Amino acid sequence: MSILTSKKEQLSLEIVKALRQAQAEGQLNFTELPDFTVEVPREKEHGDFATNVAMLLSKENHKAPREIAQIITEHFVNVQDWLEKIEIAGAGFINFYLGTAWLYQVLPQVINEDERYGCSNFGGGQRVQVEFVSANPTGLLHMGNARGAALGDTLCNVLAAAGYEVTREFYINDAGNQIENFGKSLEARYLQLLGHDVVFPEEGYHGADLIETVKNIIAEVGDKYLGVEATLRREFLIQKALQEKLSNIKKDLARFGVEYDVWFSEQSLHDSGAIAQTIQELQQKGLVYEKEGALWLKTTEFGEEKDEVLLRSNGLATYFAADIAYHQNKFKRGFEKVINIWGADHHGHVARMKGAMQALGYAPEDLHVILMQLVRLLRGGEIARMSKRSGQYITLSELIDEVGRDAARFFFVMRSPDSHLDFDLDLAKTETADNPVYYVQYAHARINSILLASTEEPVASREVDFTLLKETEEIALIRKIAEFPDEIVGAAVNYEPHHLTHYAHELASLFHSFYNSCRVLTDDAALRQARLFLVDAARITLRNVLLLLGVNAPEKM
């Protein structure tokens, strides 16, 4: 548990004790303990921690909140040794001042834990599976995929740091209509490249990357599939092309710092009979019926507006049916929490997937879907709409070439998934201080050069007098460092990795302020040692948060 959390809990216990004592003495009335909070106030003038408990008891007791706060504080006993001051303020807040001694404990802790600093066992090893990107393997990765990759990978890092056991998974959509369409497109390109005048399918994949793929295939097998029966020829081209596309996707994601534990094939669900089995299971529960030659799932029983088709009248399973089988498979593998990161254009799919999970006997809330609003690409101030069909989109690979992995990952995670992301290519291309990632990285590089310039012999932390760190900037920096483990837990439980980019920026900012007002390599040896410890703790924390974001922590820039 972090020092911050333990202080909060300590205060909560004291508050409860005071409440019960006041109740026993007949000064306060409550049937059950109020659900109060102990928080770090936004304004540091409001103390180290504050509670709203008095306001919550106001109504039941027919007393003003400040009056209740007075009663509560009078019942605090034997706290003088660690509580410097209690104050009633504002509308009835109770503010607690703990002094600074407790804060200094965090510095040796950071140095000790080093790359583990910030990690906790909050998740208790709960098994979580995160499925993200899952791009169609028929083309290249676009900005939406890139956002999903940065978001998903960072979320996984955060969850792992918070003590969850995380599995990263990519669902390969290698079945269904778009694969057939893919096959037709490949075949047309194959024939065209070998000098045959064939019409390219209108709904086909027009991207130039497909031509490259087919050229590669021709380089390998030549024209020997010209004479092969069309179904077999398409099948061959599909397998070959999928292989290449997937390997490229893997390569691009790896360049982006994203590595998966599992690549899960949709086709395997068809081949293994898993889909048929899932449908049968739903049938046995009486949730399936036939209409107009198709098989329908009664999703209306789970709050949907209409029922959904599982098996089309041509006998083929829908994407929905395959996805139900896939998600059932996830739960069968023992994941306690299943998280999907989808584009907002899939939002209609969320409720019915949850409904289907409920139908199969799983708790719908164990499936959590993060919807990302779409990425809009700006070029020259104009919105460039991405289109797979036209092939006119910027790929992840190109983005990394242009703006670099660090900037791209930081930018994608910086915004809440709910927010539309305008990615200004021109701006991102300019490597200036406009880019917040440089600001954070600069702090790290700066610390590193201080440590390089120092000729200090290492000393044990117990020999360092941390109480010398009493400047406002020093206390603020320590406080922010102390918040890191709680920051990670907060980002993990709410699935909000974007908080970490803000945290990184704040931490860097506090360091820069400190740097400008406090000289580290001062002649005062005791102060110098204390500050070197502080700076090193800041370095470790900055590096760790950047690591979670998948961003490099450079020693110089």
Added chain:
RNA sequence: GUGCCCGUAGCUCAGCUGGAUAGAGUAUUUGACUACGAAUCAAAGGGUCGCAGGUUCGAAUCCUGCCGGGCACGCCA
């Protein structure tokens, strides 16, 4: 028409399980390098939190309605 997301400083966005004077970056203006990296710091101005009601001791945050923008409503995936 129905559903989901968004609307906060000139611009890009945080803050949303209700809490104290609504924050940051950027842009603008003004200061700070003969000491550890000026890719930095310090300071100023900039707001009907889309609008209108409601709940509450207290609302940017919750509820209802409306306005504006995006997305989705297929036996596609």
